[in-house]
Amino acid sequence: MWKRMGLQLIIALLLLTWGGFASAQVLNVAIPQDPDSFDPTRTVAAATSEVAFNIYEGLVKATPEGGVAPALASHWTVDQGGTLYTFYLREAYFHDGSPVTVEDVVHSLNRARDPELAVRAGELAVIKEITALENAVQIELHEPHGAFLYLLTEVYASIYPKGAGDLSRKPIGTGPYYLADWGPNQRLELRRFEHHWSGQRPYFAQVNFLIMPDENSMVLNLKAGRIQLIPRLEVSVLHQVENSPGIKVLASPMNLVQLFAINNARPPFDDLRVRRALALGLNREEILLGAAWGNGFLLDSALSPAMAGFYHDGLGEINPYDPQRAKELLREAGQENLRFTLTLPANYPFHVQAGEIAAQQWQALGLEVDLEIVEWGTWLERVYTQRDYDVSIIGLAGRLDPHAILVRYTTDSSRNFFNFSNARYDELIELGLRAEGEERRAIYLEAQEILARELPGIFIMDPQQLAAMREEVQGWRSYPVYVVDLASLYQ
Amino acid sequence: MKRYLWRRAGGFLLTALLVNFATFFILQVLPGDPALLMLGTEGSPEAYAALRRELSLDKPVLPRYGQWLLRFIGGQWGNSWRYSLPVRELVSRAFPLSLGLALLAVGAAAGAALPVGLYMALRPRSFGSRLLSLGTQLGLGLPQFWVGILLIQLFAVQLRLLPPGGAEGWVSFLLPTLTLALPRMAVLSRFLRAGMLEALAEDYVRTARAKGLPQGSVLFKHALRNAALGPLTAAGVQFAQLLAGTIVVEQVFGLPGVGQLLLNGVFQRDLPLVQAVVTLVVLLILLFDLAFDLCLGLLDPRIRYE
Numbered sequence: 101m102w103k104r105m106g107l108q109l110i111i112a113l114l115l116l117t118w119g120g121f122a123s124a125q126v127l128n129v130a131i132p133q134d135p136d137s138f139d140p141t142r143t144v145a146a147a148t149s150e151v152a153f154n155i156y157e158g159l160v161k162a163t164p165e166g167g168v169a170p171a172l173a174s175h176w177t178v179d180q181g182g183t184l185y186t187f188y189l190r191e192a193y194f195h196d197g198s199p200v201t202v203e204d205v206v207h208s209l210n211r212a213r214d215p216e217l218a219v220r221a222g223e224l225a226v227i228k229e230i231t232a233l234e235n236a237v238q239i240e241l242h243e244p245h246g247a248f249l250y251l252l253t254e255v256y257a258s259i260y261p262k263g264a265g266d267l268s269r270k271p272i273g274t275g276p277y278y279l280a281d282w283g284p285n286q287r288l289e290l291r292r293f294e295h296h297w298s299g300q301r302p303y304f305a306q307v308n309f310l311i312m313p314d315e316n317s318m319v320l321n322l323k324a325g326r327i328q329l330i331p332r333l334e335v336s337v338l339h340q341v342e343n344s345p346g347i348k349v350l351a352s353p354m355n356l357v358q359l360f361a362i363n364n365a366r367p368p369f370d371d372l373r374v375r376r377a378l379a380l381g382l383n384r385e386e387i388l389l390g391a392a393w394g395n396g397f398l399l400d401s402a403l404s405p406a407m408a409g410f411y412h413d414g415l416g417e418i419n420p421y422d423p424q425r426a427k428e429l430l431r432e433a434g435q436e437n438l439r440f441t442l443t444l445p446a447n448y449p450f451h452v453q454a455g456e457i458a459a460q461q462w463q464a465l466g467l468e469v470d471l472e473i474v475e476w477g478t479w480l481e482r483v484y485t486q487r488d489y490d491v492s493i494i495g496l497a498g499r500l501d502p503h504a505i506l507v508r509y510t511t512d513s514s515r516n517f518f519n520f521s522n523a524r525y526d527e528l529i530e531l532g533l534r535a536e537g538e539e540r541r542a543i544y545l546e547a548q549e550i551l552a553r554e555l556p557g558i559f560i561m562d563p564q565q566l567a568a569m570r571e572e573v574q575g576w577r578s579y580p581v582y583v584v585d586l587a588s589l590y591q
Numbered sequence: 592m593k594r595y596l597w598r599r600a601g602g603f604l605l606t607a608l609l610v611n612f613a614t615f616f617i618l619q620v621l622p623g624d625p626a627l628l629m630l631g632t633e634g635s636p637e638a639y640a641a642l643r644r645e646l647s648l649d650k651p652v653l654p655r656y657g658q659w660l661l662r663f664i665g666g667q668w669g670n671s672w673r674y675s676l677p678v679r680e681l682v683s684r685a686f687p688l689s690l691g692l693a694l695l696a697v698g699a700a701a702g703a704a705l706p707v708g709l710y711m712a713l714r715p716r717s718f719g720s721r722l723l724s725l726g727t728q729l730g731l732g733l734p735q736f737w738v739g740i741l742l743i744q745l746f747a748v749q750l751r752l753l754p755p756g757g758a759e760g761w762v763s764f765l766l767p768t769l770t771l772a773l774p775r776m777a778v779l780s781r782f783l784r785a786g787m788l789e790a791l792a793e794d795y796v797r798t799a800r801a802k803g804l805p806q807g808s809v810l811f812k813h814a815l816r817n818a819a820l821g822p823l824t825a826a827g828v829q830f831a832q833l834l835a836g837t838i839v840v841e842q843v844f845g846l847p848g849v850g851q852l853l854l855n856g857v858f859q860r861d862l863p864l865v866q867a868v869v870t871l872v873v874l875l876i877l878l879f880d881l882a883f884d885l886c887l888g889l890l891d892p893r894i895r896y897e
Contacts, residue, residue: 133855134673134674134855136629136673136674136675137674137675139675142675144629144630144631144633144634145631215637215638215641216641218638219629219630219634219638219641219642220633220634220635220638221637221638222635222637222638268675268676269675269676283684283847284674284676284681284684284847284852285685285847285848285851285852285855286757286758286845286847287757310757310845311845311847312756312845313842313845313851314842314843314845316740316843317740317743317755317756317842317843317844317845320740320743320744320747320748320755320756321747321755321756321845323748324743324747324748324751324754324755325751326747326754326755326756326757447858474622475622475623475858476623476628476858477621477622477623477624477627477628477858477859477860478622478623480623480624480627480628480631480632481622481623481624481627482622484627484632485624485627494632496632497632514634514635514636515632515633515635
């Protein structure tokens, strides 16, 4: 008798404690790791921009279509020369209740471009001066910059109060949510901001980002109902949720360019025939199936099709799978017995798998490929910074504007770890900043064609972003940048 | 006894300092630059140089170590580079959790191992013993990662009885404790079984029985006390290991423990964080070791401290 009562008591207690998770208007989202810092001058991690998108706003913000929409600036004008922007502020409030003033905007943007303070100040180096007007802010550029508005959508261009203290853990922004609590390696608790300038209230009053490093547990937590949303599901666990009752998966292009980077400065890879042979010897269909289970889009360009306005879709014929021709090219170059090292970043199983498949295909051409799997820190130092490698693989995150992506392949770019150099290409990227409309588009199409023909690397695919969520979660919007838009979600 | 304690304390400091020094230098020679890791694939050379200056990475190693050590002893543990939070705060959140989990896991393992081990020793040829023996072998062999996932699948997804992860309320610790306790219980019960079998064959047990002591008294007062030394030492080692966190179980259950902190710290070459965590773990283990040795003396009066 007592025994049974005890058991019932325990079960009742369990249910009581456990039932607390499923309350309405609270959304639980799984992310694999903590943000680095919420100080806009310091943050570089994608994990931060994903969350910060809901907390901070700039003068303008990104749209799901890849465009730019007004945010703290209700509208703006650009002068004839394209160097003088005037942003007119709307009435808005920070999370601490203070109104947004022109001084706050000038202060935030001046800090963002100060190389002593901001780690990504270089991206705003085009700004010459920022002046406060009565209810507007004037930004003068050194020269016209076609992508300037896109730069202002980045986290580093967020607006915060002039008198704010350390923002790294206590961000103060104007976004639809504010950060209420942050337990490292555990969870971030966001609460709805009731005084957002838009006058709209998001459906969920509270959103918790739970830190879950293991993708299998993520899936189990979704099935058990402890979480309702996984914004970025690992493709390797997709099969575990695909036919689960009560769960749906929405796929969209990730705007990530996965590619084999080739060290163009290191013989024999300085010979275009060798680079081409590597490209022609690749059966990327097989990589798409083997590494991404078919969830991706094969790429022939340095841009993803998510960049709809600029993507060159006519490059497919340049490097078709043709192992015969690849062997001929190697013979011509005198490199039939080429032996090289393929360096793979261990922290990205997806890239490692793709690399292993490619290595087999290259071996089938008679080449000898040494696989070298390195830790991320080593990869950044050796491959990315010292450029000490033969061939490697990586995914380069997309941005809203083609310039930000394509400038990486110019001769003098510090991010050009391909050691790629092409005079016409450099010229085009320069021109692209000054051009507009159709002319600008034509410039970027030509630039993409040069990359496809000259092969700084071999473009593989844009994998799909898989957002897995409970059936009842509605309103998911995918973006071509690394964000989760909480304000649009409801159930 | 006093001399013994002094000697141990001296050894303590020396060990802690050595480990600490070694960690610092290993992190220096490992490839992977903290400033680079913080900037990722979007950094510029200017930002890189500025960040190195800010983290004092441009200074020589030895003076940096000296400076760090002085500050650490003075209680200034600095900010973590990875989390941009004070190291003290990170550590004071993670250690209680790992400590609690270690206590729970080893406690549960020992608690369950006692009846199991005794049963296997007293009825070595019974069907139940064979089954238990098979069970303990399984417990030893199964990977914890897999056991954890299976337990979540069963208790959280199918039965919906327990939360699938997190550190929210005491119920969320049941599954991680079970996952950690299973293999440890297997070890302890096998130790206890071996110890009991040996003790039961000793002369003093026969004498005790011959002079007509009741079975309970023979078992618990005489045999178990001698047989317990082995399993207890093993439990002590298990506990010390768990103090350093359990990366696998913390990952599977999403627990913010020491293992997670250390793992992320090492991946990011987060010197202030890794140094503090490693030093604390070493001190804790040494302290526990000392306390444990003293306790063994209570159990076995033959142990002398000199």
